[in-house]
Amino acid sequence: MRRCAVVCLGLVMVLQAAVLAGGGAAAPADRPAAETPAPLSAPPLPFHSVEGMGGAFAVPSAYLVNPGAPGGVFGLPSVGGMHVHLGNGRVLDALTLTETLWGRLELGYGLDHFDAGDLGADIRAATGMTISENAVNLHNLNARFQILSEGQGGRAWVPAVTVGVHYKYNETVNTLDRDLSGTLTAIGIKDNAGWDFTLFASKMINVLPRPVVVTVGARSTEAAHIGLLGFTGERKIVPEATVCAFVADNLLVAAEYRGKPDEYAAIPGLVEREEDWWTLCVGWIVNDRMTLSAGYAHFGRVLNHKANGAWGIALKYEF
Numbered sequence: 001m002r003r004c005a006v007v008c009l010g011l012v013m014v015l016q017a018a019v020l021a022g023g024g025a026a027a028p029a030d031r032p033a034a035e036t037p038a039p040l041s042a043p044p045l046p047f048h049s050v051e052g053m054g055g056a057f058a059v060p061s062a063y064l065v066n067p068g069a070p071g072g073v074f075g076l077p078s079v080g081g082m083h084v085h086l087g088n089g090r091v092l093d094a095l096t097l098t099e100t101l102w103g104r105l106e107l108g109y110g111l112d113h114f115d116a117g118d119l120g121a122d123i124r125a126a127t128g129m130t131i132s133e134n135a136v137n138l139h140n141l142n143a144r145f146q147i148l149s150e151g152q153g154g155r156a157w158v159p160a161v162t163v164g165v166h167y168k169y170n171e172t173v174n175t176l177d178r179d180l181s182g183t184l185t186a187i188g189i190k191d192n193a194g195w196d197f198t199l200f201a202s203k204m205i206n207v208l209p210r211p212v213v214v215t216v217g218a219r220s221t222e223a224a225h226i227g228l229l230g231f232t233g234e235r236k237i238v239p240e241a242t243v244c245a246f247v248a249d250n251l252l253v254a255a256e257y258r259g260k261p262d263e264y265a266a267i268p269g270l271v272e273r274e275e276d277w278w279t280l281c282v283g284w285i286v287n288d289r290m291t292l293s294a295g296y297a298h299f300g301r302v303l304n305h306k307a308n309g310a311w312g313i314a315l316k317y318e319f
Helices: 119-127 173-179
Strands: 078-087 090-101 105-116 135-148 160-170 193-205 212-223 231-248 251-258 277-285 290-302 305-318
Antiparallel strands (some): 078 090, 090 105, 105 135, 135 160, 160 193, 193 212, 212 231, 251 277, 290 305
């Protein structure tokens, strides 16, 4: 499967808060004295990715989630939930959690539950084999460190740069392989766990009437379908990118691309080749703690069916 897109839900921006100073003469006796306004809160961005880290739906950013006050150790945790409809009875649901320490280290977890829909029936019709599990659970453990913050050293051109290490464990794929008499092993799915390594840079561009954020990065991975189909043991570096623009103070639109490694063989009609993902989405900043996003995705071929025109929704809450 060489092109598989998952729903883009969102992107990453950290807006600087402005502090307004009051002063001058005293107020008239019949009016209350002026108060200095409190600092404005930064919006609750970035969103959570489907794997449980700061970013868009499928592509991380270099910005970290809910980092907390400057100089503090603990940010407050953030939680999220996503639902993606792929068609033919197939859905992908995710539960995500992040916590950022010292404003630099983001720890995240994502549980991805993929219901394969009519795949079991198609396997039985084609081979006579019956699979005992028609759904997959993928656990993602993430640690990301921001080595450069945006504008660090007083240089406005400096982007935020973040490196990450990600452990992935598929608790179901070994059972599926046994049910299929080793067929997944035969096509190159060699393990139920693997590691991803990421490097991403994000930069806010302010030359347009409203801010635009560009994120580019690379991922070293051995995962098939982000690990939902297991791990091949063949490591490959793939590109990823996101462009996001605010169209109003609380509304943004984004486009996302994620390259896929495609390092396993196909089983025609049942397990097709992996395809790259691309997504279009819109995000709404509900308030200073919550975001809601929805989007369209071009999945290409996902296992036994194409999944173009997929749609999804996501919600994230920062404590």
